[in-house]
Amino acid sequence: MPDAEVVRLDDRADRRRGGEEPPADAPTRRGLAARLLAALGLDPTADSDALAAFLRGRLEGDYPVDEFGFDVELTEQVFLPLLRPLVRSWFRVELRGAENLPTDGPALLVSNHAGALPLDGMVLHSVVFDAIGRHPRMLGADLIFSTPFSADLARKTGTTLACPEDAERLLRAGELVSVFPEGFKGLGKRYADRYKLQRFGRGGFVSTAVRASVPIIPVSVVGSEEIYPLLGRLPTLARALGWPYFPLTPTFPWLGPLGMVPLPSKWVIEVGEAIATDELPPGAADDPMVVFDVTDQVRETIQQTLYALLMQRRGTFF
Template sequence: MPDIASPLPIPASRVADVLKVAIDVAHRATRPELQGLEHVPTSGPFMLVGNHQLLGMQDLPTLVRELERRRGVRVRGMGDSFHFAVPGWRDLLIRMGAVPGTRENCAALLAAGEAVLVFPGGAREVYKRRGQRYELLWGERTGFARMAIEAGAPIVPFAAVGAEDRFDVLLDMDSRLAAPARAVARRVGRPDLGTLVVKGSGFAGLPGTDRLYFRFGAPIPTTPWSGRASDPDARAECRDLVRAEIEAGIAALRARRETDDQRALLPRVRHAISS
């Protein structure tokens, strides 16, 4: 898949426009909560860095659409290469602003003044193992820090909660029963996948209807590490600061959720109807 640089405009798409309208309609009932929106710049370049929730695409459309609607920012997501190997799906992602997650694309987007969305945990966080709910599975990755430092772009850390609670992981790749699946994953070059079987956390095994919550922290300037993008210590300092902010945000959102009288879907629908 060739690199897609940001000077190329996002292609117009009637399908994408219809999806935006559908998301807006859905949000009248689902009522996602976004805290700290004032911390999100209205123009780039900047990098949004957050936690990937289980199965990934549960909350991503909400995040991208609400940032566009409320802040006028069209974020450019860095997507895993396997997304762009699927005809049709690849075209939709491109029309929604996503690009393959390569260093070249990220640098081009930031150089063009774009807002770039990065999940350092990647597929490893999307396909978690049992007992890893809301964990940041970044390992020692510092690639996002390198790119932000090189571009001199601030990093806006954000936390996301809600989608992770809609499903429970029943079987993961660590199980003895998963030996054949592990062999296949290694063969196709995806040893990072952990989830194998999930069930919905709602009634009769259906997906739960937990509200989606997002919390944006104050932008973290990368100027303190200017000129040190190749320094592992500088990248690690930047990464650890961002990670700490996201973890604090996750804890705050989980606490907020426990006191939210509209956490469940039915109260949110009732509120939408009454208002």
């Protein structure tokens, strides 16, 4: 600590011992409480009783969740504020095409998936909420819900199981839903295959969107491939652990827990124009050819946008 600061703090301590009041701008318990409130996303001008009430509600289980387990209060006041430094300062995410995000009504966001760990879903949640004030309800794979901590966090922050029934219920309720059709095939791509989209499954997300007559909005993410450059997958060890792959990166597992720190790649997220589904003929959701054509259109749109973004960026980390 600089000498000038030490003297100032010592002088303040002497004044307190002598009964002298500290200066008006000196830190106080109330000021520290305000900082804690701000860190949790609560109003820093509010009384510390607000923090006590928030924590008491957590401990007593007295807080609302929806039928899927989504905890809006926890997400907005704790999860997103903790995530924002990663999004804004570490990855320096730039959102393009925010005008294509619907401010109301149901829609399906469809994005590429990469990065060994599903950080891209959380980052997308953060930037969409900050842009339009809506929570994208992410559809997650079975593995997320078979791990205790992961399952609890996913449910509470708005993720639900990636199945047609849950997706359709959310869309019919007017929610904004996000899906990553590449699944673990996308997350587990080798670094040599970065930004080459994997197969989009069988187009189940298209059938769901068509059945609910909601627009499909393609989302292209550049930067996620470099946070954990995947060099190998160790299939034998992965099967033993029940994982789809065991990630070998330049830092993991060689550096232990430090190897889990993502590299600070520069992210660009571009939201494309909506692809309408309400003009398709009746029964289109059950027509394999229609589903294939729309799926291919969405995939090709994302792939071409990724190529364009890669051509535009100056470098991986700036």
